[in-house]
Amino acid sequence: MSMADTVVAEGGGSLHQRILTDISEKITSGAWAPGHRIPFEHELSVQYNCSRMTVNKALSQLAKAGLIERRRRSGSFVRRPQSQAAVLEIHDIRIEVEALGLPYRYERVMRHKRRSSAGDRASLELGLAGPVLALECGHFAGERPFAHEQRLINLTAVPEAADEEFLAIAPGPWLIGRVPWSEAEHRIRAVAADRHIAAALDIEAGAPCLVVERRTWSAEHPVTHVRFTYAAESHTLVARFRPSQG
Amino acid sequence: MSMADTVVAEGGGSLHQRILTDISEKITSGAWAPGHRIPFEHELSVQYNCSRMTVNKALSQLAKAGLIERRRRSGSFVRRPQSQAAVLEIHDIRIEVEALGLPYRYERVMRHKRRSSAGDRASLELGLAGPVLALECGHFAGERPFAHEQRLINLTAVPEAADEEFLAIAPGPWLIGRVPWSEAEHRIRAVAADRHIAAALDIEAGAPCLVVERRTWSAEHPVTHVRFTYAAESHTLVARFRPSQG
DNA sequence: CGTTTCGATATGTATATACATAATCGTCAT
């Protein structure tokens, strides 16, 4: 069985998809090392018995995914794995808790509407003064505190939030779907619990905690800033990733 | 000026790119809410004065990026923001340190070649027994310890590592480029420093630390398991992201 | 009234073609 025969053997999806996964595998398996010149579009179109356009579409996608680099007149080359970018999935806390098989409970601890202080504006990266809603909430797994939430909502961007008490629904799920976000930033770090957090999470002051802060923008306007604090034992963030997907 | 005129007004890149960013913006800005039916390929091809193929290429990409959902006969619809996936960039420690304007220093603390213990096999998710290389290294920013590295390398997957002392080069940079990885997993959590880590990082035992663990596979074979421990003050992980990029 | 069939429609995939653009190579004149 010749090389060409192997390649053109029957496969599941579309041709375009097959070319994509074939080459993707060659690269991630190491068969084609970084720097290796992959066959020209013309050669591949002969190998796969299809038109150059089909090959082009597949290679363009691989280039966009960052697996290969294309140079006019020279050909396409396997890129060396450059920035290690991981896809970090941050789920809804309710779903996290329920995935552990524990009953989830939500509790609003504090709700305060006020004109933004200088600190608020720094948190939200807000230019002008304006009303904000400050919230503090507890998330429980069974009897135990799971996470403590401290949130600021920019009422200029989300005026409807002023009328919501957040007694029955947590601000996270409330905001999702209501406010289209265009950008977000996470900061993840370890801190020692201060007395306030220690009391909320029922741990000792000074105990290590994982803090996840998220700022969200919608079309250039800051929407919300939230800080989740987890007791060290209760939580691990997991990020699984591949250099690219076919 | 008619709608069509506005849309076809001169723009930077290719038409295909313009269609992509136009629609992407409409969605992320909220102008087209989740569930909204975007114009048919045919309508867009008239609006942008181009062929259906060009529109199709753009829409296919948006669908692949997860911004829209396409249904035969019915049209294409804006998807609601589903999983919050953040791109977490994990840089080389040297680069992180130098970005702070501090001199970087690397030090190998321990190097030990051995048959894998049960614990090693658990760390690497290794099925069979085989030789591993255990390393411990310090990364310094100026005079201060910045991160402590504890690493296992699967010598079955990377036999060349057995001959490397890792005195001058850190295992991370050494492995990158030499071993094509196909998959990796990060675990991020907060811990209290034990005495060993406390001594290495020059902090007090029990002080909070950020731990980033990474496991890497290459074509189904475990390659390495590494644990970086940072003193809480010294490090924050940042992940910035958008729902999708044009 | 319910079911089946069939046509219309929108997307999915692939083709041949055309011209633009960038980079490299060889040739020729200096």
Place this chain on the structure above:
DNA sequence: ATGACGATTATGTATATACATATCGAAACG
């Protein structure tokens, strides 16, 4: 040698076309 220049080549982008496929809706039928 060296530099200018044009030919060649591979990719980049767009077009018109064709047929496949899924699905909605309406008409035909038992």
